[in-house]
Ligand SMILES: *[C@@H]1O[C@H](CO)[C@@H](O)[C@H](O)[C@H]1NC(C)=O
Ligand SMILES: *[C@@H]1O[C@H](CO)[C@@H](O)[C@H](O)[C@H]1NC(C)=O
């Protein structure tokens with residue numbers, strides 16, 4: 001499901017090293033800069049739908065040890081649900097170059113009246129007991145089957161702009177919250193498919209070592225230095241093959257549980273299971289395993305603390321070209337270009353030239 005785990009964010013930091021590490025899914029033409037036409041030319045996609053070369057990404061989770069080191073949490077299968085009306089003509093597919101963000105990386109507190117904060121939930125999974133839902137990373141609670149980070153995207157659109165300066169104000173949540181109501185606000189009249197992204201996190205083994213953690217009550221920290229989960233967010237960039245999503249929203253109504261089988265049976269898209277699709281690194285930096293600090297040196301900012309979107313003054317080199325591959329390891333990798341530079345405000349070396357499941 002994951003094509004790469006890197007400090008890349010073509011929506012927020014195009015062409016630059018991003019402020020924090022993301023776990024990235026979808027089309028293999030994910031780059032420091034990308035767009036819909038380029039994504040459509042992807043060699044492969046980690047989506048179970050072959051025609052979906054969109055990218056979906058969210059921050060990576062780490063466990064912080066007493067000595068300050070971090071270990072990345074493994075096992076990140078992701079399910080992307082598309083929810084939409086059974087009535088043809090009601091739902092508008094995403095236009096080309098559409099992109100959006102749900103959630104805010106700098107948040108460290110909870111406002112329960114805010115739909116964007118309601119959009120983020122965490123399931124403490126217990127497959128042989130009771131699974132409980134939280135609005136933050138579960139504290140002082142064992143989740144024996146892991147944690148699932150969930151996020152709803154806004155599903156009402158202004159009908160005009162494929163993006164906006166904050167990557168949010170061209171879209172809005174439904175009238176009743178992130179998952180209920182209609183697109184009643186006249187400024188956002190168009191109903192988009194509602195994207196609901198669920199990322200599984202294999203936290204149990206590390207949680208069992210919590211006595212060795214910096215904070216034994218809640219040992220996990222998101223890549224932007226967030227130990228609360230309130231800063232959880234996700235990004236979407238449209239990469240569906242031309243015309244396919246229109247057919248999906250008009251004709252693909254399998255059952256209420258979101259099983260997409262009948263859509264592939266009807267030839268609307270191609271369901272692919274079990275394959276892998278990954279890309280080689282575009283940034284010369286280790287992002288998984290045990291690390292002395294969070295990539296980008298992001299400080300851990302606790303509950304009610306004031307976080308900022310940092311861009312580390314020292315940035316690693318870029319690697320080019322980037323290759324897509326489908327097996328366990330790539331047959332070729334790029335070369336480091338440019339140098340680690342000291343600058344304020346991000347990278348100054350030259351960026352590379354190249355650069356789901358419907359209901
Ligand atoms: C910190 O502790 C962890 C877990 O014992 C270990 O893997 C890591 O190497 C240590 N880091 C340093 C800098 O000693
Ligand atoms: C909480 O969110 C609501 C809805 O977005 C907003 O009107 C209100 O000002 C927020 N409260 C605080 C304390 O930020």
Ligand SMILES: *[C@@H]1O[C@H](CO)[C@@H](O)[C@H](O)[C@H]1NC(C)=O
Nearest residue numbers: 031033034035038353354355
């Ligand atoms: C789309 O992205 C690719 C890769 O970064 C780039 O080569 C191309 O110029 C972009 N196209 C447009 C229309 O911006």
